[in-house]
Amino acid sequence: MMWEPELPRPLPACILQEVFSTAPIYDLILCDLSPRTLVWLSRTCRRAHEAVTHFTRRAYNINRHLSRYFPDPLAFRSLQARTGLVISGSNALQFLDRSFYPESDLDLYAHPGHVYEALEWLESVGYKFQPESWQQQDWHDEVSADWDGTARRVDRHGEMMINHEPNMEYSDVVGVYTFTRSVAMDTETVVLKVQIIATKCNPIQTITQFHSTCVMNIITFNAAYSFYPVATFEERMAIQIPGSNQLDAVAKYVQRGWRVYAVFGPEHAARPQLFLLDEKRWVGDRHCWSIPLDTTGVTPRPQLSISSEHFSWDPSIENGWIMECGGYSTATHVPKIRTHLVMITIFRYNYSYPDAKLAQAIRDWSLSQGQLNHTQLTRQNWIWFDAEIPRFRGVWSSHGQKCTNYRRR
Structure with missing residues (x-):
């Protein structure tokens, strides 16, 4: 009968808890793991999640x-x-x-x-x-x-x-x-x-x-x-x-x-x-x-x-x-x-979109608003409408092309 090596025994839970409770120890382990592996590890148990969270906070200290x-x-x-x-x-x-x-x-x-x-x-x-x-x-x-x-x-x-x-x-x-x-x-x-x-x-x-x-x-x-x-x-x-x-x-x-x-x-x-x-x-x-x-x-x-x-x-x-x-x-x-670019004077910033129809919907809405700005306002009292940008996206994702009938929520 051929000899079969004994399979390694899993580490006792108390040792794993001790490892993931000691920053100097788990830092040495986590520093070599990829981002996705860190995410996977954090989902295994509460102690590992806490260790990964604390490690990430230090590793990504901007x-x-x-x-x-x-x-x-x-x-x-x-x-x-x-x-x-x-x-x-x-x-x-x-x-x-x-x-x-x-x-x-x-x-x-x-x-x-x-x-x-x-x-x-x-x-x-x-x-x-x-x-x-x-x-x-x-x-x-x-x-x-x-x-x-x-x-x-x-x-x-x-x-x-x-x-x-x-x-x-x-x-x-x-x-x-x-x-x-x-x-x-x-x-x-x-x-x-x-x-x-x-x-x-x-x-x-x-x-x-x-x-x-x-x-x-x-x-x-x-x-x-x-x-x-x-x-x-x-x-x-x-x-x-x-x-x-x-x-x-x-x-x-x-x-x-x-x-x-x-x-x-x-x-x-x-x-x-x-x-x-x-x-x-x-x-x-x-x-x-x-x-x-x-x-x-x-x-x-x-x-x-x-x-x-x-x-x-x-x-x-x-x-x-x-x-x-x-x-x-x-x-x-x-x-x-x-x-698809949105570069319009009623927005302080320029925006680029993956969706041509969304970009066009915003441009269409901006025509009337831009006419008001340019005929009634000066540079000193200009109204910027950038706060509307995420609302356009929200309405568009919910109603698609109905975004052309956009109304402020």
Whole structure:
């Protein structure tokens, strides 16, 4: 009779309880688990749920994460709340991945009309402007503090009316402003680099046109979001988005461990949850990985004007997109990110939607309201109607095309 090894006995419950009651012990275990595994573990028992909750709170401490760049992270996050400034690129990826790239910088994406304030704030905390060869030595000569949100934003053909030349790497970018600051860390001096990216429409429209899906992650003042979390953090894969000239950036993420596809393959067809083709997506939807952030000490967004309804949410969460697959053969099944823009003067911010009919319904409603604004009001007493945006979505999701008969609830 062949000898059969004895199966390992399960650990006594008291030992498991002790492990998940001692932070120094369970931290060593949890730090190597993927986000999805952490979620699964948290559902096994009450003690594991408490351990994962406490670990997550420490692992995703945004104030500690930002303290590398800013001596007062809460002041920066208050700037985010006030302006809708969004962190993306490698920094957001590092935060969600619990990793660290010493050579990486901090990329901040700004809405039109908030670029001046963001640049001015950076200078106030010790950062110095580092112009490129084609830029003015003083950024004040390029960026105006007097943004007129009441002026027409698109022409009759739907093209964005921007005076600046677009960035050649990303067509949705107006300009990139680089700032540096030297700080002493441990026994060496480190040069920190922060870039303000001025967007044509809004940060989400720009981010969804990135070179690949692994960097489609953002941090707002009150939450962090990953748009494709299963592909990015579980499978370590990404789809390259055509149209970007950032081939060197793609190579950089390949070196960091991501498997990048130029076209969709059999695995993507077999596992549609990876990239959710032809599904209308929204920032913070059920397919996103969303991490609420502690906002204690963060100054909320002020009211836009005395007659405008106040809203406290970040403008990014009211944006969406849809990934489509183009081509007629497996060799040309390339991804395409499609959005429909709402750039109307009665809204302080621009929005991008995955649904053309919803975008058109909002534009139609805005015609009459815009006529009232432009004939009866001045810039000083303008009424902004951004608070209506989530209501449109709510009515549309409930009644579909009846949204054209929209009435305020």
